[in-house]
Amino acid sequence: MALHHRLQRLRRRGLHKSPVLWIILAACLIEVVAHASKYRVPLPARELDTPFYNSCQEPITDGPRENAAIVMLARNEEVHKARRSVESLERRFNQWFKYPIIFLNDEPWRDEFIQTLNASTSGPTSFELIPKQEWSFPAWMDQDDARASIKKQGEQGILYAGKETYHHMCRFFSGYFYQVEALKKYKWYWRLEPDVEFSCSITYDPFVEMARHKKVYGFTISLWEEKRTCPSLFRKVADWKEEQNIPSTSLWKASIDASWVPWPFRSSLSWFSHRDRHGDGWNLCHYWSNFEIADLDFFRGRQYQDLYQKLEKDGGFYYERWGDAAVHSLAVNMLAKPEQVHHFADFGYRHDWYYQCPANAPGGQLPESATLNAVKESWAPEIQGGVGCRCECDGRTNRNHGSYCLHKMKAPNTISRPWSTWFLSWIF
Numbered sequence: 243m244a245l246h247h248r249l250q251r252l253r254r255r256g257l258h259k260s261p262v263l264w265i266i267l268a269a270c271l272i273e274v275v276a277h278a279s280k281y282r283v284p285l286p287a288r289e290l291d292t293p294f295y296n297s298c299q300e301p302i303t304d305g306p307r308e309n310a311a312i313v314m315l316a317r318n319e320e321v322h323k324a325r326r327s328v329e330s331l332e333r334r335f336n337q338w339f340k341y342p343i344i345f346l347n348d349e350p351w352r353d354e355f356i357q358t359l360n361a362s363t364s365g366p367t368s369f370e371l372i373p374k375q376e377w378s379f380p381a382w383m384d385q386d387d388a389r390a391s392i393k394k395q396g397e398q399g400i401l402y403a404g405k406e407t408y409h410h411m412c413r414f415f416s417g418y419f420y421q422v423e424a425l426k427k428y429k430w431y432w433r434l435e436p437d438v439e440f441s442c443s444i445t446y447d448p449f450v451e452m453a454r455h456k457k458v459y460g461f462t463i464s465l466w467e468e469k470r471t472c473p474s475l476f477r478k479v480a481d482w483k484e485e486q487n488i489p490s491t492s493l494w495k496a497s498i499d500a501s502w503v504p505w506p507f508r509s510s511l512s513w514f515s516h517r518d519r520h521g522d523g524w525n526l527c528h529y530w531s532n533f534e535i536a537d538l539d540f541f542r543g544r545q546y547q548d549l550y551q552k553l554e555k556d557g558g559f560y561y562e563r564w565g566d567a568a569v570h571s572l573a574v575n576m577l578a579k580p581e582q583v584h585h586f587a588d589f590g591y592r593h594d595w596y597y598q599c600p601a602n603a604p605g606g607q608l609p610e611s612a613t614l615n616a617v618k619e620s621w622a623p624e625i626q627g628g629v630g631c632r633c634e635c636d637g638r639t640n641r642n643h644g645s646y647c648l649h650k651m652k653a654p655n656t657i658s659r660p661w662s663t664w665f666l667s668w669i670f
């Protein structure tokens with residue numbers, strides 16, 4: 243009402259005809275455009291990330307290996323789901339490369355699990371117990387209080403947030419997995435989840451290629467984080483970034499949606515979730531961390547450790563339901579260079595109802611390869627522009643959020659970015 247009256251008064255005084263008003267409006271517009279352009283991500287002169295290979299390779303079964311392990315967190319009850327994942331990876335990759343698989347559990351392993359999973363792979367296996375303090379509330383936290391919050395989050399219907407163990411898992415995968423005794427001697431890891439599927443053959447050693455190309459983090463699928471799981475996470479991470487004077491890489495800029503509110507009102511937006519103290523927002527895109535091939539030293543490094551300690555002290559792993567995917571993604575986008583992040587666009591991968599399925603590379607299936615033919619395999623037709631090796635699916639359906647989220651995440655790497663994504667990112 244008050245605003246309405248004021249506008250009427252302005253109109254009576256004929257202020258809308260005043261050049262001053264128009265000058266102020268124009269200045270605001272220029273200011274907003276100038277601000278948003280700070281987050282523009284220029285396309286690089288050359289591609290920063292491409293698949294390591296664009297077709298099947300003859301697997302080098304006796305080549306040099308990296309210091310790497312495949313890691314699966316599982317529960318005893320998940321024996322069949324775990325076996326499906328391991329068998330899929332065995333058939334599509336590990337029968338040739340024989341990397342060790344380390345199984346992690348917060349409870350003692352049952353014999354059935356150990357026998358079944360050990361028999362599912364040709365690589366060495368080990369079955370480890372996670373230390374109690376790495377799978378529980380931080381020592382300083384009031385557990386009753388935290389449990390009450392978890393109960394409330396569950397009642398609000400926030401995805402998985404009513405489950406105490408889910409919070410422990412997110413904390414473990416954010417702050418502790420790379421410190422597990424059995425993993426200490428490794429530099430590289432491949433995270434494998436129960437109930438996933440690999441639908442193309444992986445005929446080269448991704449660890450060797452990651453090392454050769456100086457990558458630190460590899461993913462298959464990226465998508466949006468559930469908003470309500472982490473209202474204050476981005477703010478905490480962004481505050482830490484400012485405290486540490488860490489410059490914004492193009493990858494970081496690509497994960498920001500610049501605010502369209504003019505100075506000096508912009509910073510008042512910081513009262514809302516998913517915004518930094520200047521009022522600019524996180525677009526919620528993240529790498530889906532149930533698949534990860536990464537350099538463990540990235541997580542063990544001083545900067546990630548420092549960031550993790552800040553997040554741990556904040557309590558958001560319990561008072562909200564911060565996911566390890568969001569934590570890893572924000573850290574990677576802040577601390578890694580764009581060319582150090584790799585999209586395994588040639589991997590066929592499914593988890594839950596999301597999947598990535600590349601098309602098969604023209605002339606790239608090595609139909610005469612005795613090694614590859616040892617497993618009876620039929621594969622989908624080859625398609626121009628395909629990068630896959632003996633993929634079961636034809637690449638026409640893909641439930642990876644490539645149209646918006648993935649392009650935005652990969653903005654510095656992507657030559658052909660549809661104009662519509664620019665348009666969308668300017669509006670929202």
Ligand SMILES: *[C@@H]1O[C@H](CO)[C@@H](O)[C@H](O)[C@H]1NC(C)=O
Pocket residue numbers: 356360361367368369
């Ligand atoms: C797995 O099986 C192999 C071959 O049968 C055996 O040598 C090894 O000790 C087993 N490992 C475990 C952890 O049971």
